[in-house]
Amino acid sequence: MTLTPGQYLKKRREAAGLSIDDVAERIATTPRWAQHLRRGWLEQIESDQMPATFRTIVVLHQVMQFDLGVLVALTADGCEAPRLCVVCACSEDDPCVGHSEPCGWVDVELCSACFAHEPADRIAIIRSAAAAREAAA
Template identity: 30%
Template sequence: MIKPLPPSVFPAPMSPGTYLRKRREAAGVSLELAAVAFLPWVHGNGWANKLSTPPGSSPDGPRLVRLVLQVAVWLAELEDDKRFVDGIALAQVAGVIPFEREAYDRLVALRYGVDLPPPAICRECGCGVLTACFAEGHACAWSETDPHLCTACERKEAQAVAANVPETADAS
């Protein structure tokens, strides 16, 4: 029988921005690469037209680079909880970064003081029921000792602890 941890041991829910950052990092996607996926949406909403082209430069090259950098800054603001998004912008994020929309929405609601239970996501990588990690050929599960940790992150923590334990046996 698995004994649950006492409530005082449960970590506070992570912020919505931290959740997005953890999911982006777990997917191996940089802010700049995520920003590139926004270009069609950004162009359609007129952001591209707000950038001026310096005299003597190609209208597409430097302007496109500046646009990607501006979108990367906007995404960083999401991860720093300086802004929250929904609708089409959140769908664009989901097209690049695998995350659970309900978990994000719940974290935003919690941030605004709505009394909800926190979403079931791993405190380390942010994976959940619909966004499980795949390690060693199979999907992760929930840790038997910590309900806020997936088995893939539990293994990583155990390996990190084992790597830092000094040998005490005599090697002679």
């Protein structure tokens, strides 16, 4: 699955169970911005309307888990797209945490944690991943 950098950050934020307000609340800006301004700024980053600076990426990485290597690969031209879960955007180097063991792959684009936690949507998720692969081919 190929995501934009903003889409990747959004999926990882959501996978961590954080709302955009949660993240806005936990980050500091200099000069200090009101929370609604930080929320708007984060929304622009997640929708790829504004690129995240190095400093922003460092701050976001302190608040939520994501793979810096994946973020670099998604922004660099000519890099192969990393393998990501269609639901949570985890990768082989940044597996889901909080389970008895790190997640693995049950499908080309579906990790075992999402397969286990999304029972009502399993078939739809697998079909969506298959359709995305076919469209990309």
